[in-house]
Amino acid sequence: MKLGVVGLGSMGYGIAASLLRAGHEVCGADVNCEAVERLRTEGAMSEEIVTAAPDLHALVIVVLNSAQTESVLFSENGLAPKLTPGAVVICCVTVPPDFARAMAARCGAFGVHFLDAPISGGSVKAAQGKLSIMASGTAQAFEAARPMLDATAETVFKLGDSAGTGSAMKAVNQMLAGTHIAAMAEAITFGMTQGISPDTFLQVIPDCAGTSWMLENRAPHVVAGDYTPHSAVDIWPKDLGIVLDAARASKFSAPLTATALQQFIAASGMGLGREDDAAVTKVYARNAGLTLPGEE
Structure with a gap:
């Protein structure tokens, strides 16, 4: 064929x-x-x-x-x-x-x-x-x-x-995926402020209730300091924008998604748009004055 x-x-x-x-x-x-x-x-x-x-x-x-x-x-x-x-x-x-x-x-x-x-x-x-x-x-x-x-x-x-239904389901998936990536970035950098290294974070959290598929897939990129794009930062302003447009049309409030979107927009504005989407972690790190693996 x-x-x-x-x-x-x-x-x-x-x-x-x-x-x-x-x-x-x-x-x-x-x-x-x-x-x-x-x-x-x-x-x-x-x-x-x-x-x-x-x-x-x-x-x-x-x-x-x-x-x-x-x-x-x-x-x-x-x-x-x-x-x-x-x-x-x-x-x-x-x-x-x-x-x-x-x-x-x-x-x-x-x-x-x-x-x-x-x-x-x-x-x-x-x-x-x-x-x-x-x-x-x-x-x-x-x-x-x-x-x-x-x-x-x-x-x-x-x-x-x-x-239309397939795309609606993809919007639901992207709502979860985008917020999970941002949550991983927030959690791994919060851990650093508490004396928990990214490596230790990755050893522990995948065996705990707070894990997610996105955390287990993206956190290793942060630990390795490798932001070779498998899925780029710039995908998320578009995808989460689709989610929020649909939510707005349905008069549905989606505050977690809106917050995640702002973090990806910030990452893109920092010149990270073509890096792997795990690079949203750099937004949190720079705001907190942290040094991520690979930046030493």
Whole structure:
């Protein structure tokens, strides 16, 4: 089966590599030409995605935000009109639920299915083909997307028969994930003010009730002083912004999320936007006059 993947960052590249391992023909596209060439050396098609579009059974979108998603599909050189009716767009981007619904309707006008399919699990699970996918869409969209889902996901949650519900669930997940990262940053630096080193923190807390998946995944980055981006700081102002926009529209108060958002904005303002999101810890450390591992 021929599949296109637009967006070859840490998540998209892992998805594309998993599709190749499963024996699919893959056409990759990204503004980073080096990522495209690297994927081609691993067996991807050499054809440009605009040319390949009419032959694609599925188009997987793993770009940064809704504006980029809309551009991929409906700009002057957008791919939606070039896809053959019956093909499916699989949108793995974190976007507002209403945006996902709008994209589904616009794709449908061309006879193209749309699966609202945001992803979770990080770059490691993307590379392993073990993502969790929160998906919603028509039965036809799920059926058309099945080869991609089988190759890239450990768990697929079927959340409804129309686009939007998958993105709503991703917003709930991001609310928790973002606040958990900020809470880890606050706790590990608070511990330092009490004479508890980050290394000791990491030895103890994962075996206690206060732990979380995000703490166990991100705190080691702080202890190692390694902020190589697996998930960048700048993702969170966008994702938590989506959460708070939805909360505001529902007249729902989300004060913890709002506070976490401000910390990520502060980190981005400090020039840390392209670092791993664990770098939000540096906001707390600098405010408290602390020296983190790797900064000695």
